[in-house]
Amino acid sequence: MTAALRLLSAGPGVTVQDGGRHGFLRYGVTGAGPMDPFAHAIANRALGNRADAAAIEVSLGGLELTVEGAPVTIAVAGGDFQIVLDGQALPPAVVARLEPGARLKLRAGPAGVWCYLAVAGGLALPQVLGSGATHARTGMGGLEGRMLQAGDRLPVGMATTGDTPAGVIVAPPLERPAGTIRVLLGPQDDYFAADQITAFLAGPWTVSARGDRMACFLEGERLSHKLGFNIPSDGVAMGAIQVPGEGQPIVLMADRQSTGGYPKIATVIGADLGRLAQARPGTQLAFRAVSHAQAVQARAEEHAFLTSPIAIEPLTRSLFSSEFLLGLNLVDGWVDARRRS
Amino acid sequence: MSRDQGARPLFLDAGEAALVVEFGRSVDPAISDRVLALDAALAAAPPEGLRELVPTYRSLMIHYDPLRLDRARLVALVEERLAEPATPGRTAALWMLPCCYEAPHGEDLAELAGLMGLAASEAAAIHAAASYRVYMYGFSPGFTYLGGLPEAIAISRRTRPRPPHESKAVLVGGGLSAIASFSMPTGWYVVGRTPERLYAPERANAFLFEPGDSLRFEPIDATTFAMLDARAEAGEIVARRQAP
Numbered sequence: 225m226t227a228a229l230r231l232l233s234a235g236p237g238v239t240v241q242d243g244g245r246h247g248f249l250r251y252g253v254t255g256a257g258p259m260d261p262f263a264h265a266i267a268n269r270a271l272g273n274r275a276d277a278a279a280i281e282v283s284l285g286g287l288e289l290t291v292e293g294a295p296v297t298i299a300v301a302g303g304d305f306q307i308v309l310d311g312q313a314l315p316p317a318v319v320a321r322l323e324p325g326a327r328l329k330l331r332a333g334p335a336g337v338w339c340y341l342a343v344a345g346g347l348a349l350p351q352v353l354g355s356g357a358t359h360a361r362t363g364m365g366g367l368e369g370r371m372l373q374a375g376d377r378l379p380v381g382m383a384t385t386g387d388t389p390a391g392v393i394v395a396p397p398l399e400r401p402a403g404t405i406r407v408l409l410g411p412q413d414d415y416f417a418a419d420q421i422t423a424f425l426a427g428p429w430t431v432s433a434r435g436d437r438m439a440c441f442l443e444g445e446r447l448s449h450k451l452g453f454n455i456p457s458d459g460v461a462m463g464a465i466q467v468p469g470e471g472q473p474i475v476l477m478a479d480r481q482s483t484g485g486y487p488k489i490a491t492v493i494g495a496d497l498g499r500l501a502q503a504r505p506g507t508q509l510a511f512r513a514v515s516h517a518q519a520v521q522a523r524a525e526e527h528a529f530l531t532s533p534i535a536i537e538p539l540t541r542s543l544f545s546s547e548f549l550l551g552l553n554l555v556d557g558w559v560d561a562r563r564r565s
Numbered sequence: 566m567s568r569d570q571g572a573r574p575l576f577l578d579a580g581e582a583a584l585v586v587e588f589g590r591s592v593d594p595a596i597s598d599r600v601l602a603l604d605a606a607l608a609a610a611p612p613e614g615l616r617e618l619v620p621t622y623r624s625l626m627i628h629y630d631p632l633r634l635d636r637a638r639l640v641a642l643v644e645e646r647l648a649e650p651a652t653p654g655r656t657a658a659l660w661m662l663p664c665c666y667e668a669p670h671g672e673d674l675a676e677l678a679g680l681m682g683l684a685a686s687e688a689a690a691i692h693a694a695a696s697y698r699v700y701m702y703g704f705s706p707g708f709t710y711l712g713g714l715p716e717a718i719a720i721s722r723r724t725r726p727r728p729p730h731e732s733k734a735v736l737v738g739g740g741l742s743a744i745a746s747f748s749m750p751t752g753w754y755v756v757g758r759t760p761e762r763l764y765a766p767e768r769a770n771a772f773l774f775e776p777g778d779s780l781r782f783e784p785i786d787a788t789t790f791a792m793l794d795a796r797a798e799a800g801e802i803v804a805r806r807q808a809p
Contacts, residue, residue, distance in 0.1 A: 249619045249628070251764070251772040252702035352766050362706055362747060364766070411577035411585045456592055457703050457710070459619040459626025461583040483621055483703030491580035519581035520631045527632055 227294035227380040229343065232327070234373050235285010237437070240347060240366035241340075241478075243276025245355035249482045255462070256357035256365065257478050259338045259437060260498035262526055263302040267342035270299040270319050270393045270534050278349060278356040279342035280372065284332045287341070287372075291322045296380055297344040298322055301393055303336015303502050317393040319536055336502045344388065346381035359479055361438070394535035405496045406514045406522070407465065411458075412487035415451045416467075423447060424489055427510035429473065431503045437479040440500060442509075446471035449487065457485040463492030463500075475500060495522035574599075574624075574647070576640050581631050582616075586643055587624040592712055592741075596623045597700055601777045605655070606646040612639070620776045621701045622710070657777045661805040662744075662759055664693065664735050664782040665790035670758035672730065677737060677754040681718055689784065691715050692735075692756055697742060697780040707746035707764030707772060711780060714742045722752040730755045733762070735782065757782070760793035761804045773804060 241264065244257025258264035258281055265275040280287065282305065299319045300307055307314040308329040314320060316339070322328060330339065349356045349367060358366025367376055413421060429442035453469045460466075464476045466486040475492060476484070492500055493514065503509060514522075577585040586603060589596040597620075604620045607627070614634025619626040629639060666674055666689035678688035697711040714737065722738040729748045730736075736743045738753030745751070746764040759782075765771055774780070785793065793803045 247617060248706070248771075249617050249626075250702060250776075251706060252704055252708045253706045353771065364706070408578050408580055411579050411587075456590065456622040457701070458587075458621045458624045459579065459583070459585065461579040461626070461628070463580050481704050482619065483701065488579070491578070491583075493581055516578055516581055516631075516636055520636075523581060524632055 227296045227324075227345075228292045229280075229289050229296070229347075229378040229380065230292050231372055231374055231376045231378070232288040232290060234287050234371070234376070235283055236371065237283030237285055238287055238372045239281050239358035239360065239437075240278050240349060240356055240372070240378070241281045241358060242278040242356045243274075244357050244478070245353055245359070245365065248353050249459070252482050253353060253364075254359055254362075254479055254482050256355070256359040256437075258340065259478050259501040260302055260340075262495075262498040262530075263338070263502075264340045264342075265530050266317070266393065266395050266534065267299045267301040267340040269530055270301065270317075270536065271297060271342055271344040271388050273342060273344065273346055275530055277342065277346040279340045279347070280378070282330050282339050282341060284337055286329070286331045288327065288329045290327050291324050292377070293324060294380075295321060295323050297388055297390075298328070299342045299344075299388070299393065300330065300339055301342075301395065302339025304333040305336065305339045306331045306333045314539070315392050317395055318391070318539070319388050319393060320390050335504065337504055338501060343380050348379040348381040361479060389536060389538070391536040391538050394537055395529075404510050404512045405500050406493045406519065407463075407490035407496075407511045408493060408516060408519055409490045409513050410488070411491075412455060413489050415449050415453075415455075415487035416447065416489055417450045420447050420450070421489070424467075424473070425511045425513060428508045429510065431505050431507045431509065433505035435477075435505065437477060439477055439480065440475040440503075442473045442475065444472070447473070447489070451487070453486055455485055455487055457483040460484045460488070461491055463494070463497050464488045465490045465492065477501060493519040493522060495519070495526050573644075576643075578636075579626065581636075582629060584627045584629065584636065584639060584643075585624050586627065589623045592622050592700065594698060594712070597698070597712075597777070600625050602651040603643065603646060604776075606649070606651070607643070612642055615639075621703065655775065657779060658775070659779045659781070659807045660774060661781055661783050661807060662761055663785045663789070663793055663803060664757040664759050665785050665787055666693070666757040667787045667790075670731075670787065670790060671735075671756050673727070673754040674756045677718065677720055677756060680720060683717065688718050689756065691718050692737065692742070693782045693784045695781075697782075699774045699776055699778045699780055701776050702772070705745070705747050705749070707744075707762075709744045709763060709774060711742040711744070714740060720754060723754070724752075726750040726752045727755075731758060733759050735759055758790070759804075760785075760790055760797045761802070762797055765800075768800065768802075773802065 244255040363369030432441035575587040616628040697713040735757040736753035
């Protein structure tokens with residue numbers, strides 16, 4: 225019997241994301257993929273899936289679903305979300321078995337912006353240009369190229385409940401304070417005088433409510449350019465920090481355009497992209513310049529964690545009793561400030 | 566400034582997993598040729614760990630996995646390839662692309678013509694008479710940046726974007742021409758529309774043009790547009806590829 229997830233509600237900005245669409249940047253096609261690639265990979269790896277398997281990326285708007293057809297095993301990892309399965313609160317990084325008819329609720333918790341719901345066997349959705357990643361702006365990938373909504377049915381790849389026992393995913397804290405984000409300067413840092421580079425690194429920068437999957441907007445003291453702010457368009461990597469004319473940095477994220485025409489003062493290192501993505505509007509942060517070797521070292525540490533077995537500890541039921549649940553403030557009316565621009 | 570267009574390009578990091586090889590800072594066919602030659606040389610024999618190559622006006626962005634391909638080794642490899650005689654890449658094609666400048670397709674043609682002191686028909690004739698170079702894609706799938714726009718219609722971009730245009734719009738702005746696959750708000754002027762799909766994910770070659778190709782617009786009337794549009798919708802390629 226084919227198992228499927230049936231969505232009962234989905235806030236704005238909930239999409240299907242796999243490891244991203246690769247090989248078509250040269251034709252203007254953005255990679256898309258998860259905003260927090262580390263959390264996305266952990267959710268998949270906890271189930272024995274490929275790290276880049278398709279999973280649901282849940283936004284601050286939250287998600288509620290039920291299971292149809294056959295039991296499934298799911299894993300959730302990412303920001304500090306509130307997870308409730310049939311009235312029972314679960315910890316924010318968890319593997320659980322869902323019987324048909326079970327109701328799973330994910331709601332924004334005290335911190336974090338994105339969390340990932342992976343399912344053993346993966347989601348069975350058609351691929352576009354080799355990937356199931358949703359790029360809603362161009363209507364590509366995922367389910368009909370759009371954000372998910374109530375009523376959607378997502379078939380599960382291979383009807384398997386997986387071998388993974390239910391339990392708590394033992395991972396480095398996924399809820400990491402933004403604090404200082406590491407960057408490599410460039411590729412156009414020479415468009416800025418030395419004092420402007422210093423001001424950029426020191427911040428403090430405040431994460432604006434304007435952000436979405438395309439970009440994280442920062443607010444702070446205006447930066448000025450030494451060489452103007454128009455450059456012939458060149459390639460843009462995820463994490464590129466461009467500074468347009470008004471001097472407020474914009475960090476380009478998973479759904480960014482493939483090329484851009486503003487000077488890029490620095491680029492967030494791969495290991496810190498997820499931490500930046502999880503910073504809520506209003507969060508203050510600063511940047512620290514590191515060397516290429518340091519950035520590669522941080523990347524290698526994440527890679528080593530993801531390629532070794534992920535430990536699952538048994539759930540201590542008493543910790544998550546209904547009394548505990550009642551003690552939580554399960555806010556139902558989250559409004560997603562991260563609207564599409 | 567410090568970045569001239571000498572023989573040796575600049576190697577700039579865009580994070581630890583992308584290297585920008587920059588040959589200059591202007592829109593120039595000679596710089597574009599060097600970008601595309603390196604693109605072809607690396608694509609012909611990609612080193613382990615190379616992920617994607619993105620040619621743009623004046624640089625090649627190399628996405629790579631730094632855990633499998635060391636930065637210093639990548640730089641050395643690029644320098645090696647640059648020192649070798651240019652790899653005979655693919656032969657650039659010349660495309661004849663149908664374009665309707667008539668109403669309702671050339672929405673902003675009269676406005677642009679007025680600003681440049683021309684009649685709408687003159688502006689269309691000037692646009693259609695030129696030969697363009699496909700420099701790069703960017704912005705959105707199939708958004709094609711062209712060089713070769715005649716000075717007489719080389720208008721700057723609008724200060725404020727206009728409302729969304731139709732898909733497959735032929736655009737002029739910022740001294741360039743471009744073709745957009747998707748409907749979107751734009752600071753460019755919509756001078757015409759092509760029935761051809763520059764991005765068709767279901768087609769074997771989802772993207773028709775390669776950077777380095779040449780392009781000429783073939784004016785068609787609105788009736789012909791409707792006919793070709795239906796054929797393109799059915800999967801036919803309506804642009805004609807000519808031997809260069």
